[in-house]
Amino acid sequence: MIFLYSKEVEKILLKVQKPGRYTGGEINSVIKDKDKVDLRFAFCFPDTYEIGMSHLGMKILYSQFNSYEHIWCERVFAPWTDMEELMRERNIPLYALESGDPLTEFDFIGFTLQYELSYTNVLNMLSLAGIPLLSKDRTELKNIVVAGGTCVSNPEPLADFIDIFFIGEGEEVDIEVMELYRKCRDKGCTKKEFLRLAAQIKGVYVPALYDVEYNEDGTICRFQPTEGAPARVEKRLIMDMDNVYYPDSFVVPLVEIVHDRAIEEIFRGCIRGCRFCQAGFLNRPVREKSKETILSQCKTLCENTGYDEISLSSLSSSDYSDIVGLLTCLSEWSDDEGVSLSLPSLRVDGFTDDIMSRIKTVRKSGLTFAPEAGTQRLRDAINKNVREDELLKTCHVAFSGGWTNVKLYFMIGLPTETYEDVEGIAKLGQAVVNEFYRCENRAKGRGVNVTVSASSFVPKPHTPFQWEAQNSIETIEKKQKHLKESITTKKITFNYHAAYTSFLEGVFARGDRKLCKVLSKAIERGFHFDGWNDCFDFEAWMDVFKECGIDPKFYASRKREFDEILPWDFLDYGVSKDFLKKECEKAYNSETTPNCREKCSGCGAACYKGGVCVEKR
Amino acid sequence: MLKNVRIWFTKEFECKYISHLDLNRCMLRAVRRAELPIWYTEGFNPHPFVTFPLPISLGISAKRECMDIRIVDDDFEISQIPELMNPLLPRGIQVFDATTPKTDAKFITFAEYEATISVDGMTATELRESVSALCELECVTIKKKSKKGMKDVDVLPYIKAMDFDKSDSENCRLSVILPAGNTKNVALPLVFKAIENHINKEINYDIVKLNMYTEGMEEFE
Numbered sequence: 001m002i003f004l005y006s007k008e009v010e011k012i013l014l015k016v017q018k019p020g021r022y023t024g025g026e027i028n029s030v031i032k033d034k035d036k037v038d039l040r041f042a043f044c045f046p047d048t049y050e051i052g053m054s055h056l057g058m059k060i061l062y063s064q065f066n067s068y069e070h071i072w073c074e075r076v077f078a079p080w081t082d083m084e085e086l087m088r089e090r091n092i093p094l095y096a097l098e099s100g101d102p103l104t105e106f107d108f109i110g111f112t113l114q115y116e117l118s119y120t121n122v123l124n125m126l127s128l129a130g131i132p133l134l135s136k137d138r139t140e141l142k143n144i145v146v147a148g149g150t151c152v153s154n155p156e157p158l159a160d161f162i163d164i165f166f167i168g169e170g171e172e173v174d175i176e177v178m179e180l181y182r183k184c185r186d187k188g189c190t191k192k193e194f195l196r197l198a199a200q201i202k203g204v205y206v207p208a209l210y211d212v213e214y215n216e217d218g219t220i221c222r223f224q225p226t227e228g229a230p231a232r233v234e235k236r237l238i239m240d241m242d243n244v245y246y247p248d249s250f251v252v253p254l255v256e257i258v259h260d261r262a263i264e265e266i267f268r269g270c271i272r273g274c275r276f277c278q279a280g281f282l283n284r285p286v287r288e289k290s291k292e293t294i295l296s297q298c299k300t301l302c303e304n305t306g307y308d309e310i311s312l313s314s315l316s317s318s319d320y321s322d323i324v325g326l327l328t329c330l331s332e333w334s335d336d337e338g339v340s341l342s343l344p345s346l347r348v349d350g351f352t353d354d355i356m357s358r359i360k361t362v363r364k365s366g367l368t369f370a371p372e373a374g375t376q377r378l379r380d381a382i383n384k385n386v387r388e389d390e391l392l393k394t395c396h397v398a399f400s401g402g403w404t405n406v407k408l409y410f411m412i413g414l415p416t417e418t419y420e421d422v423e424g425i426a427k428l429g430q431a432v433v434n435e436f437y438r439c440e441n442r443a444k445g446r447g448v449n450v451t452v453s454a455s456s457f458v459p460k461p462h463t464p465f466q467w468e469a470q471n472s473i474e475t476i477e478k479k480q481k482h483l484k485e486s487i488t489t490k491k492i493t494f495n496y497h498a499a500y501t502s503f504l505e506g507v508f509a510r511g512d513r514k515l516c517k518v519l520s521k522a523i524e525r526g527f528h529f530d531g532w533n534d535c536f537d538f539e540a541w542m543d544v545f546k547e548c549g550i551d552p553k554f555y556a557s558r559k560r561e562f563d564e565i566l567p568w569d570f571l572d573y574g575v576s577k578d579f580l581k582k583e584c585e586k587a588y589n590s591e592t593t594p595n596c597r598e599k600c601s602g603c604g605a606a607c608y609k610g611g612v613c614v615e616k617r
Numbered sequence: 618m619l620k621n622v623r624i625w626f627t628k629e630f631e632c633k634y635i636s637h638l639d640l641n642r643c644m645l646r647a648v649r650r651a652e653l654p655i656w657y658t659e660g661f662n663p664h665p666f667v668t669f670p671l672p673i674s675l676g677i678s679a680k681r682e683c684m685d686i687r688i689v690d691d692d693f694e695i696s697q698i699p700e701l702m703n704p705l706l707p708r709g710i711q712v713f714d715a716t717t718p719k720t721d722a723k724f725i726t727f728a729e730y731e732a733t734i735s736v737d738g739m740t741a742t743e744l745r746e747s748v749s750a751l752c753e754l755e756c757v758t759i760k761k762k763s764k765k766g767m768k769d770v771d772v773l774p775y776i777k778a779m780d781f782d783k784s785d786s787e788n789c790r791l792s793v794i795l796p797a798g799n800t801k802n803v804a805l806p807l808v809f810k811a812i813e814n815h816i817n818k819e820i821n822y823d824i825v826k827l828n829m830y831t832e833g834m835e836e837f838e
């Protein structure tokens with residue numbers, strides 16, 4: 001079979017931008033005989049092809065699912081607005097790229113939730129597929145809608161729509177649930193029976209099996225499991241990173257995507273414990289792959305994909321326990337093969353000229369640092385262990401080596417932030433500029449270019465700041481303006497994000513089930529691609545909230561008490577609530593917490609009995 | 618010694634929807650992975666030397682496309698190129714030959730196409746008749762972007778050149794030879810667009826570029 005998408009699709013492909021993203025047929029995409037498989041999984045990424053195809057989690061699970069002979073996993077992306085319009089006009093249902101079959105033909109429809117502003121895309125994709133949005137309206141044992149990824153750490157805003165959430169890492173639990181489904185189907189179970197059994201699997205959350213009662217003020221008074229579902233849902237995680245499945249090839253896209261290169265994951269988790277960082281808490285503890293595994297996986301991937309660039313992925317690459325040893329052994333291979341290494345997420349401290357020169361991203365785009373806050377006081381409060389003198393020292397080394405571009409990432413709206421902290425951002429930028437002119441070996445005849453980017457802070461579940469009030473849109477805009485005025489040199493380019501999108505992100509990040517009806521209404525209104533400026537309409541969103549009688553500020557702008565029942569409290573990511581409270585109190589006193597390698601702070605994740613928690617210190 | 622090699626390939630199925638830039642990337646990757654002893658340009662940023670004599674537009678399938686490379690190894694047997702490259706290419710792009718170029722790209726003057734066209738709600742015979750009816754007109758013009766702004770092009774001669782012999786009552790199929798190359802180039806979709814404007818209906822088309830010819834209608838080799 002060669003022509004997989006339908007004749008109807010063929011007719012519209014020439015009418016849309018970049019049709020290559022709707023056709024499939026890429027190298028290494030997996031084609032199976034649909035009569036010979038007995039479970040079909042549609043892996044949906046709720047954003048464009050270019051973005052979804054760059055996502056590592058999707059690549060891992062796509063290959064892993066397909067490594068089972070009886071499972072056929074296919075890819076689905078959100079069609080861009082021009083394509084959607086034509087599909088709706090001509091009643092073409094959303095289809096998967098490998099077979100061209102509509103989503104209604106799949107046993108599982110799985111979404112990965114990476115950012116809150118993609119929720120409308122999730123629902124819009126179901127709607128485009130002609131699948132009922134509400135879980136209760138899908139009564140048969142088919143088209144089971146499941147979701148995993150970072151945002152399931154608070155699944156409640158999507159509780160009415162999703163049948164099953166996978167909490168934590170998916171490699172094992174996803175397969176266990178699929179096996180259960182096959183058994184239930186063979187036995188002729190109903191969907192209800194299947195869901196009840198699935199809820200018994202560790203790492204599975206079936207929202208339909210829980211009742212929520214609210215207090216008059218809108219906060220939660222009871223969160224009650226029914227039908228034997230567990231009161232706490234524990235996350236799943238992989239402890240043995242050397243033996244867990246890792247793809248030996250990636251689908252190589254025919255059209256250009258955001259990150260068109262091989263990716264090797266070197267560890268999961270982060271030792272740092274920055275208090276704003278959700279990923280850092282969700283993925284505890286740190287678990288590393290060995291150098292040998294990394295090298296051999298890098299080789300295999302490049303061989304099977306033809307990529308000549310590989311990026312090492314983790315939350316903070318320079319924290320790999322033997323980063324110098326790793327880079328030394330990798331660069332021996334990569335120099336030979338003409339493969340370039342890139343290492344995103346580097347930290348300022350602890351890396352030398354020698355490391356920098358081996359890394360392509362550094363060579364190409366200049367230095368990137370994320371001090372996150374402008375003053376040492378606030379950096380201590382958020383536990384971001386970056387020191388100004390170290391940052392300037394690293395810049396000095398880089399400037400001597402001929403670099404002239406530095407990018408600095410900050411957040412505004414962090415808890416305890418004052419206007420002095422905001423000015424501190426401008427001052428730090430200026431200090432980097434000054435460092436350049438102080439550097440005697442700087443590139444002569446060229447100026448320095450410092451980019452200061454400020455995003456707005458959004459408090460996230462399962463972090464020490466989960467109780468905090470998010471700065472209002474007005475406050476953020478005032479701070480942005482203040483920062484802009486504090487920057488006096490033309491050597492600094494200032495970028496910032498619209499405060500509106502962060503506000504909505506904050507609402508859904510810490511929302512509860514009452515937001516389901518807001519999302520339903522948003523879909524009726526045709527909202528989609530809220531993460532894209534061309535589609536996001538804040539006023540229209542506020543109208544929807546008003547119509548539903550819901551005040552979005554209740555979720556974003558309200559400071560919560562420590563004893564309030566939070567919508568996501570029943571999820572157990574291994575980090576105790578007590579630890580989070582202590583961290584929050586330490587933040588108020590600008591007290592830092594050592595990283596996991598310096599000293600264990602007893603966060604709770606030692607219960608998994610592995611990773612950094614059992615390393616010798 | 619540097620040896621010029623012309624690699625012949627198809628561009629079909631989903632691969633007709635990729636742009637020239639994407640095709641170029643895909644080919645370069647395959648050439649590199651196949652470890653062909655290819656010549657790299659010299660200078661600050663060496664890259665493999667690859668050119669496409671007549672790049673094809675997005676949306677058109679091709680049975681006989683080509684790309685030129687230079688090989689640095691005299692002993693390299695160019696006949697192995699298809700089997701070396703094909704496993705590294707998507708199913709829609711397959712190399713079927715590698716030859717020593719005989720014709721300079723600048724002599725390409727014509728391209729031969731075959732197309733199947735349809736209009737929703739119209740039979741093949743009706744569509745054929747309404748296209749034939751246009752041949753009675755004095756001209757069939759369409760606006761085309763050029764370097765000097767919009768200008769009118771008369772596509773009637775090309776409509777007249779269309780041969781519908783392969784059509785039947787199910788399919789409206791046509792063959793046509795159009796100017797192609799650096800000096801004069803007529804895109805078949807543009808001709809269809811002009812027809813659409815006249816019959817006031819949207820045409821679905823599937824175009825296959827079959828071959829390229831010189832001014833004297835000799836096959837481009």
Ligand code: SF4
Nearest residue numbers: 596600601603606613
């Ligand atoms: S238990 Fe200790 S070592 Fe383990 S993740 Fe928590 S703080 Fe780090």
